[in-house]
Amino acid sequence: MDSTHAQSFGDNPIEVRETDHYKHEYIEGIADKWDELIDWDTRAKNEGDFFISALKERGVKKVLDVSTGTGFHSVRLLKAGFEVVSVDGSADMLAKAFENARKHGYILRTVLADWRFLNRDVHGEYDAIICLGNSFTHLFKERDRRKALAEYYAMLKHDGLLVLDQRNYDTILDHGYSSKHIYHYCGENVTAEPEHVDEGLTRFKYSFPDGSEFHLNMFPLRKNYLRRLMKEVGFQKIETYGDFQETYHEAEPDFFTHVAEKRYVPDLEEEQN
Template sequence: MNSAESLHRFYSGFAGKYDLFMPWDQRIRRERRFFKYVLDANNVSSVLDCFCGTGFHVDMLSDMGYDVEGIDISPDMVGKAKENLKTKGYDSRVQQGDVKALENKKKYDCVLSMGNSLPHEFGDDNILRALKGMYGALNEGGTCVIHMENFDRLYEDREPFIPSMHRRDGRGTDTFIFAIEYYEKKVVFNILSVIERGGLPEFAVDTVEYYPLKTGRLRELLAEAGFQDIRSYEDFKMSPQGKEGTYDIIMVAKKQ
């Protein structure tokens, strides 16, 4: 099975659980101020989320007053996004698409790759094609925001587990446990989920592979794609990379 088939298989089974371990209210509290600062400081009015997933950023940024559209290569994630966004009338703003094959007919002030999405692309060639697609979709002076795992730190620590999630509310209990396998050219996340509703737990293990893209190499590929003024942070408070050594990397770059 190739990486594209593996990715589609993973999200066909995980799309319905994705929002359970990444609740939107928590993400809004964590990310809203960051985006308000970055987008307004760069005079952004239009945004393309190039890996829109279940529609979180389309929803949040639309609510904040920006003109937002989203694409995702997974039909299952796009379907879930449309379902999530339908009540607000935003469902028509998301479509299935591959950032590597953007026709660049429409330009945006900002492009996004959030939630460790870019490392779904395997190999430097595919990463570069994706970055060039993002670059081509930008207006002159546009802004690119990329968020992903800090693979330098992950490979330095080689922790077999990363912080898991457990939540209990009126609907039931959600538990996710992440077990990681490290290889030279890929990192494998095994996600054990226990979803309990009405006293009946459902157990599942979903597996997804990522390309372990290091921070320095991402910076080089961004520059090769044409981006300039590349800045990196380790959290949504815009702390400089390396201050605390978190497992997050956020890069903000410009199309000059």
């Protein structure tokens, strides 16, 4: 992908509903602005140790971060003592992540890879895979979602863990958009909000204090639909948290986080019923 400061969506941006288009969205310009959107210090404070604790409680040591972006969670996990391999489909985001890790005193092990072909490009088995930052919603076709989840499943050890998050698209679709602007995009004077929503597309606009704007086209995944896909791929037990809380009202969270276990438990479905 050529680095450029101009995103390309063609003449009708809301008709751009292809998984591969993310390569034209995560350009050098947005990679340079992404940390301003996140605000690492504020996000770390508000997020707390949710992910670190979830992994440590289950004995995780080796983590594959399949949507590292600019490296926020990879660096946090390295600081916490995990062994981390960081993957992204955007060379510009990976370059920024590597640079950020060096600033924090770490050398990031990076791999440029598409989730649908993860086993081809990334080697080894992992105790846990994390797919964070609402990244999974860049997959527009169900076959792409199933393929990616199957790749995650195959790369996990027999008792491995998948941690995957998503925006609360159910509320966006059914009741309109709102955000507490606390847990995920914490930058001051930065906005991230949808300018188009339908059942097949949520087009977000990201606006920065210097007047720059970027867009991302994403598929609005409903929570229970994604949970069903994970179960059908083979994940046995799935716990879903709303803004890192175990108990929540469906419409309130900005984000859902799914913690899915691969470990096979005989008669689990009967036990849960």
